[in-house]
Amino acid sequence: MIDPAYVEGFVKILFVCVIVTAAYIISTRNLLTLVSVYAAQSFILVLMALTLWAVEGSPVLLAIAGITFLSKVLIIPYFITSIQEKIRIKRDLRFHFLSPTTSLIISIGLMLVIYIALSRIAQETTGTSSLFFFGAVIGISLMMMGMMVTFSRKRAITKVLGYLTMENGVLLFGLFVTELPFIIEFLIIIDLIILVLLTTILTVGLDSTLEEYHQRIHRFYLWEDEEAP
Amino acid sequence: MILILYTLLAILAIAAIALCRTHRQINTVSILHGLFTLLLALGIIFFVRIPTTSFVVGSEFFFIDHLGIYEVLIAAVIFTLAALYARGYVDSLLADGELEKGSLKLFYSAWSLLLLVLVLAFFSDNLALFWIFAELTTVISAMLVAILSARENIDAAIKYIFIASVSMLFSFVGLIFLFEISRSVLGTGTLNWTDLIQHASAFPAGLMIACFVLVFIGLAAKSGIFPFHTWLPEAHAKAPSAVSAILSGVLLNVGIYGIIRMFAIIHQTPAVGLASPILALFGILSIGVAVFCMLPERNLKKLIAFSSIENMGIMLVGLAVATPVAIFWVIFHVMAHAFTKASLFLSAGILHRQYHSRFSGDAVDEIRDVFKYQPLAAWGIILGGLAIIGIPPFAVFFSKLFILLQLGTVSLPVLVLVLILLFVAASAFGYFVITSFSQVSTPDAPFDREPYLTPSSMKIPVVILLFLILVLGIWFPAGEISFISQIVTELRF
Amino acid sequence: MSADFILYLIINTLIVVLVSPLFVSLVKKVKAWTQGRRGPSVFQTYFTLIKLLKKEVIYATGSSWVMRITPLVNIGALLVAALFVPLAFVPEPVAGIGNIILFLYLLALAKFFMALAGLDAGSSFGGMGSSREMSISAIIEPTTVIVFAALAFVFKSLNIFDMFATSATSGFLSTPTLILIGISLFIILIVETSRIPVDNPETHLELTMIHEGMILEQSGRNLALMELSAAIKLTLLMALLINLIVPFGLITVLSAAGLVAAIILFLIKGSILSVIIGLFESSMAKMRFFRLPSLFAMAFFFSTLIIIIEVFA
């Protein structure tokens, strides 16, 4: 319904926003802002899904946008923030392997590498210049940036958020490359929720400053300093 | 109809667990659940004409073929025996206070849920569905690993979840690729394995290799192949032994099952020329790393975990050879390894109950006077160890010999390398068993521990499993041979 | 077992038993002369043997049946070995008698029992004697086997009878091989019968006696047997040397006159060789024990020299 050139521009802007949010997730130290940035990123994804729906009009996209909005913008961030209040950890200061600046440089390098690789692999099917190919590249590079977060941050909660950004990358990749049947998307979301649920409960045991967890763990293990991985 | 039966069985079991109060009742429920899955699987084998899709509700997502039912059979046997083992094992966990009453119900319901998800994974025709169920098995088994909620258990569970699910994301990207390829070739995209295998020869080689490699990353993490194996030793060492028997016996098979399915597809396309060397490379690397990590290892359960990685490497190498005989023996090796590894972990569990060190699953085991305290477990480890190394009367000898034979026909230098690595593994295992089992308490170094009187429920599974691998090694019934060769033909090798 | 073979058995044993004490006393006589004294009569060994037969046998307290049967086994082995070396009449070989390796191992059998007897009494003299005897025999054995291999290679047969037959009929060997075989056999004779440079047969000084050390505990008739078997061993090795290098007078077809002539000729040649041995012994002092391997290395060099000449020339 809307002329494609305008849509093209709008989607490109959304791509840039996604990358910016990812960069922000990599570098931020404050956990609360981390969660809100993740929610913003998911919201951008929802917008993208809506615009695609506007362009192609297949109802699946609308449904995907709906459940993503429901789960990734509302439920998961609310859940994580509630957990954070319980374990009262504010800041994740320690970085392992990569400091924020180096990881940003690496992510740009990664984007280039993925662009070249994907163009070499997929030159027969989707044209390299089209929006879909570009979406695929951004999707995978978002995944790699999410992965960098998982292994470069100390706190388990930030690792979970890194994992979630990776999952967003997959969703982006899925949106642009093909339209998976809705049942698959729905089940992935369910699985994601269970995964996040379990990991956060477990991480509560590790990072938390809660008393009753302390007491249990102490009985089995000499309680080292709080910074233990 | 069959799938409904299985899900019904699982829901019934979980409901029953919620109702029962004492541990004994809950345990019998989970044993019955395993037993019924086994009976159902046997029923399918004998009465239902396989491969079949018609019998199932919403058949476009599920199907039953020989490989699927084969894996379910192995899973059911190990689950039943592990549940029987858990009756005594969990009792002693409760007695020692490592596991509280509260999480008992959670443990057994996760146990039955895991069995259900596994069965569904093995029966799912749609690869994305298989991916989701595999992901679910990771989550549930991680919960089982962390059930003791001591610090290092949670540590191990977190590591398991993170490494497995991060890599599985990549395999989902691979699946999307596959969907894209099938959409461009068949018009309407499909991820059903049966349709994919039909039209596999038409797939473009370049894209196919990319999708195979991406999917391989995730499944390699699930089955503990070299770069992604790091979670396996810690998860197995720290999980309760009944759980680590399942982890090693069945969970690793999910990864290998996926790799076999994907390799069957790519085997049709010309891209196999690049896929086999990659598989062989990863296989040899995992054998090498596992074998050399076994040398300095002082913890029994970690040693056994490393030997699982090594056997997964052997299976990959066998798969890379890709001749029908090699595939036949890889599938046989899946079964032989599963049962041997389960028996090893169960006997290690008994030893752990007897000698468990206060601090952590990682600590060096001070095993002493083992033949005085736990003769059956000691002999279980010795015979199981001999079996896993590949000493004749047991089943692993044949599969190892014939995989190496097919590897020899393909390339001799690789054969020599693998033989040397297997030799190092055998001597590492031998070194550990000899040094730790010959420790005897002398008058000046007394070792007085009250002997842990292992209940018969823990001894029977070890004996059954050892008897099973002995029978599998000696008697090859015609039915078994035709069943496995049927699998090989279905995978179009 | 043709008639003349049985006749040969009887004659050969008789000659050996009767003649061997003579050669031993001859060697002693020559050594006495060189030392400026008259020395015992030529038949002295016969008298000592007869005297010893009369004396009572004394066994050490801790000794066992080994001490008792060693003399008998020794003399038995040596007498059988004597059948392997025809002194005068050379018949056709029967049932493997005459095989040179068997001859060597019969001597080894005698040595084995003597060494054990040395250890049996539990005295340090016997122990030292047998330990040194076994060490020397171990070192010299390669040389002996190489010399016998050279002989077998040169005479194209393993049997001493055929060797003597060919040397008797075909006359002298090519001179260089003859000289080398002679020297090597002479060195083997010196070592086997524990002559001066290797061991001093007459002394009872514990440092220098090897052969004597082992039979120190023997007495009476056992000592007589041991002395006789030592003498027989000397004669056999001398006969081996003589009949190969100077086969003159050996008869292969049995006739009374020929036999008598052969025996007399053998006596003459034997006494000449005993004189040579006596002179050789008195011209040398006993070597230190651990310098013996260098002597044996020289003997080994001579035997390999035979091979090289035979093989390459």
Add this chain to the structure above:
Amino acid sequence: MIVQLFWLSLVILAAGILIPLITSGFDQRIFRQISLVCTGISSLLLAAVSLVILVTGEITSYTAYQFFPGFTLSFFFDRLAAVFLLIIAMVAGCVAIYSTEYIEYLAGAKRRNLLCAGTALFTLAMVLVVVSANTFSFVLFWELMAAGSFILVMYDYSLGETTKAGIFYFVMTQLSTLFVLLGIITLFVVTGSSAMVPVPDGSSPLVTLAFIALFIGFSIKAGIIPFHKWLPYAHPASPSPISALMSGVMLKIAVYGILRFLLNVFTPELWWGVLILLAGTISAVLGIIYALKEHDVKGMLAYSSIENIGIIFIGIGLSVIFTAYHLTDLATLSLLGALFHSLNHALFKSLLFLTSGSVVHATHTRDIEHMGGLVHRMPWTAVLFFIGAVAISALPPLNGFASEILIYVSFFSSVAVVADPLFKVLLFICLALFALTSALSAACFVKAYGSIFLALPRSPESAVAREVPLAMLIGPAILAAACILVGLFSFQLFSLVGFTLPVPDLLAIGLLLLLMTALAYVVLWFTASHKVRTSGTWGCGTYSQEPVTEYTGHGFSEPIVTIFSPIYMTKKTSTWTFFDRENCIFESGNAEIRLMKIFEEYLYLPVSHAATIAGVRIAKIQNGCLDTYLLYVFVTVITLIVILGWFA
């Protein structure tokens, strides 16, 4: 008829395995007796089977059981297998008789049942290795034999030395399986079938690789020099009947392996023969030299097994050289020498091990320095050990000489037949070394017999040693009788089997020896005086005859040790501690001169050390921190993407 008899013996052996296993619950003597009697009967049947095959010479093959299409278990009885069946039968029978009594004295109440079951399983595995027709079943029973013997070696597992022996033994058997497997797989690649079918000629590099792999695999199990290190550890550590079985029979199974592949599969080249000959000579010489310095009786016997295996390999090497020169009669002569020596070695080595087992049982020590004077206290064991010692030192009438003369004759005739001069000089050197080993073995066993049995007891235990019960004498007695009879009737036995050999007829020689000794005795009876008296040994006038003055094993072998000192390298280590910093005031220290175990310290330990270091370094991957693990995943994913991009 043969196959039924063979099946019967297998069934009885299987019964011998199962009965003690089933009744391992109770420590009853009766069950152990039944199992050992089963082993005895089945070895009797096996002996009958092998004799029938040897005499009639008929070849029967028989497929027993098909595991699955690719792999059938089939037996093949020909003369080569019959010889080794005979070896297994005789030694296992006598060991069974011996153990009926010996086991009762062993520690470990209920575990003794496992020992009987293990012996029966070990024998069964060896029998099946010898008769298996195709390479797969050969490997299968080969590994079963290795595993069975490993469990037996580890019988009294609590001792420190058994642990070390167990590790050495296990690692070396796994190494030998590695090479045998490699050889068999290469053969399968070349011939395409698992049957022992001759390789298509034209020596492709694969065939040479197969031969080298099989040769190394079998030399490890046979104990050839560079790979011998497990033997002197495993034999002393295991119970005596087991070490008799292992040394007498298991080493021969390795010899059987190399012979089976040389005769049936390979068409040997000349340099193969030279390789085997050199390996044999080196093992023979070094084996006996190490045996001489050993003062643990079973260690000495183990090293002398290495020497005898070296002699057998010399025989095989010569026969391969002759086949390369197409001289079939000489080839059969030296092959017969090797086979006959394996049979004889099995007989006298197990005799020596059993009798030394009785001695160790009586004196509770294995060190010959603490023995002595046992000839009076254990007369029958002394006589049996004596027969074994005479046989092993290859002295004429007995069987040791009968087989060594065969090898001597083939050596002498090889010298005559070989053309190339350099090769002839090599043969002469090997002949010289062979003569050296037989002389040294005579010296070694004089030392052994002298210090164990003769003179006065050098320790309180050997002073109170008592003769062993009857059963522990019958077993070795049968072996001793076999040694004597096989030696005396060697010529007749060979003609019975159909070979007339250019070797002396030892029966005639034996009779002559008897005649001459009898003649001497009769002459002495009439001429000499009959007075006999016993008094103290001559001690230069002092009447005190102490056991201290005796010549011990060390003293006896000291001249040879100094003569061969370059081979026994000694290591001098000394450490000091001082009171002050400038190391002036000496506080304490110790110096040590130690005979260096060359192979162990320069070959085995460095290799295992390097492996463990590699292991530790690689184990660092597993450092327990999640971030590093995720980093590995990250790096692998990137490399894969790059490769994909570059390749696809």
